[in-house]
Structure formats: structure tokens, C-alpha cells
Amino acid sequence: MNRDSTLVDRWEFWTALSLLAVISVGCEAVRNPSLERARDTYQRARHDPEVVGRAAVSLDKAGQTLEQAERAWTKEKDVTEAEHLAYIAEKRVEIARATARRRLAADEIQQLKSKRE
Amino acid sequence: MSRIFNADHGLMRWRKSRTWIIACLIILCALEISGCSMMGKPPTEALANAELGLRAASEARAAEFAPMDLQSAREKLEGSKQAIAAKRYEDARRLAESAQVEAELAEVKAETEIMRRAAEELQKGIDALATDAERGSRKSLSKGPDKE
Numbered sequence: 204m205n206r207d208s209t210l211v212d213r214w215e216f217w218t219a220l221s222l223l224a225v226i227s228v229g230c231e232a233v234r235n236p237s238l239e240r241a242r243d244t245y246q247r248a249r250h251d252p253e254v255v256g257r258a259a260v261s262l263d264k265a266g267q268t269l270e271q272a273e274r275a276w277t278k279e280k281d282v283t284e285a286e287h288l289a290y291i292a293e294k295r296v297e298i299a300r301a302t303a304r305r306r307l308a309a310d311e312i313q314q315l316k317s318k319r320e
Numbered sequence: 321m322s323r324i325f326n327a328d329h330g331l332m333r334w335r336k337s338r339t340w341i342i343a344c345l346i347i348l349c350a351l352e353i354s355g356c357s358m359m360g361k362p363p364t365e366a367l368a369n370a371e372l373g374l375r376a377a378s379e380a381r382a383a384e385f386a387p388m389d390l391q392s393a394r395e396k397l398e399g400s401k402q403a404i405a406a407k408r409y410e411d412a413r414r415l416a417e418s419a420q421v422e423a424e425l426a427e428v429k430a431e432t433e434i435m436r437r438a439a440e441e442l443q444k445g446i447d448a449l450a451t452d453a454e455r456g457s458r459k460s461l462s463k464g465p466d467k468e
Contacts, residue, residue: 222341283410287417294421295421298425301432304432305432305435308436308439311439312435312438312442315442315446319442
């Protein structure tokens with residue numbers, strides 16, 4: 204082994220390493236807008252006492268789907284599945300919001316009926 | 321690039337390891353893609369759930385009160401069936417799952433709208449009763465002395 208070959212060795216080594224680093228860091232650091240939006244939508248519902256109080260079960264379902272989406276994104280690195288699950292999670296938050304509104308309306312009806320009598 | 325390494329030995333080594341780097345890259349790419357292209361079974365359960373959800377939404381009068389969500393759910397169910405026909409089972413499962421959740425949303429939205437309208441009607445009825453009662457009491461107040 205002369206000096207040249209060790210230089211080459213090092214050069215190759217660093218090329219391979221940096222390529223791998225770029226690929227893996229790229230996967231890790233690339234942000235997924237649909238997942239971020241789902242996270243945001245869910246968090247906003249989590250902080251809405253009306254939703255938490257009247258549609259906790261539906262909101263938990265949304266949270267579970269969001270967790271699945273996070274797992275698909277970070278662990279399985281499955282972009283399509285992560286985005287799909289993020290979409291489902293967002294819809295589930297919408298369902299929770301609508302459920303909360305439905306229960307509010309039901310309570311109102313109850314109150315109005317007792318008021319009428 | 322090979323000009324950097326004047327020794328033939330170095331050039332050969334570079335070529336050899338370049339093959340390895342390329343091979344590694346190909347394997348990595350294959351791993352990334354394999355998730356999407358794996359063949360599985362047709363998503364019968366997801367499809368059945370979606371169909372059930374759509375029926376429930378229709379029964380809840382979603383066509384009247386949440387037409388957009390219902391329409392979208394129907395289109396996704398249709399897409400899912402087409403994907404099954406084309407043996408794209410992963411796509412079919414995702415479409416069926418989306419259809420199911422959209423149908424559920426349409427159902428809840430329709431129920432909410434019906435409830436909200438019922439509450440409004442009730443409120444109107446109570447308001448009408450109240451104004452009637454008010455008018456009635458005013459009338460009886462103004463006519464009060466005559467009657468007695």
C-alpha cells in the first residue's frame with residue numbers, strides 16, 4: 204500500500220459516507236406538509252374545550268390515526284401511507300367537531316323543551 | 321476523476337468501490353419503493369366498511385345536508401372498486417378507508433344539521449309563544465278596567 208491508495212481509500216470512504224448521510228438525513232429532515240397540517244388540526248381541536256368535552260371518543264380516534272401516520276412517516280418511511288393516514292386523521296377531527304356540534308344542539312333542544320313546559 | 325489517481329492500482333480500486341456504491345444506492349431505492357409496489361389481498365373489509373358507511377350516511381339524509389362529503393365518499397368508493405379491478409390493492413384499501421371516513425363525516429354533519437334546525441324551530445316556537453303571551457297580557461292589561 205502506497206500513500207496514493209490510502210488517500211483513495213479515504214476519499215472513497217468519505218464519498219460513500221456522505222452519500223449515505225445525505226440520503227438518511229434527507230429522509231429524516233424532510234418535512235411532510237400534510238402530516239404537519241393534520242397535527243395542527245388535531246392540536247387545535249385538543250385545545251377546544253367544546254370538542255374535548257362533547258366528543259372525546261371521536262377525538263381520541265383522530266389522535267390514534269395521527270399516531271399511526273407519525274409512525275408510518277418516521278419508522279416505516281412510507282410517504283404514501285403517512286399522507287393517507289394524515290388525511291384520515293384530519294377527517295376524524297372534522298367528525299369530532301361535528302359530533303360536538305350535534306351534541307350541543309341536542310342539549311339546546313333539551314333545554315328549550317324544558318323551558319317551554 | 322481518474323486523473324487524480326495516477327497509479328493504475330488506485331484507479332481499479334476506485335472502479336471496484338464505485339460499483340459497490342451504486343449497488344448500495346440501488347438497494348436503498350428498491351427498499352424505498354418496495355412499500356408501494358407490494359402485492360397483497362384485495363381489501364374486502366375496508367370496502368365493506370365503506371359501503372356500510374355510505375348506506376348509513378344516505379339514511380341520515382346526507383344527500384340533503386352534506387352533499388359534498390357524500391359525493392366525495394361515493395367517488396372514492398368507485399375509485400376503490402376500479403383499483404381492485406386493476407389489482408392495485410394498496411390504492412384500493414386507501415380509497416376505501418377514505419370513502420368510509422368521508423361517509424361517516426357526511427352522516428355526522430347531516431345529523432348535526434337536522435338537530436340544529438330542530439333547535440332553531442323550537443326556539444322560534446318559544447319566541448312566538450312569548451310574543452303571543454306578551455301581546456295577550458298587554459291586551460288584557462288595556463282591556464282590564466272595562467271588563468271589571
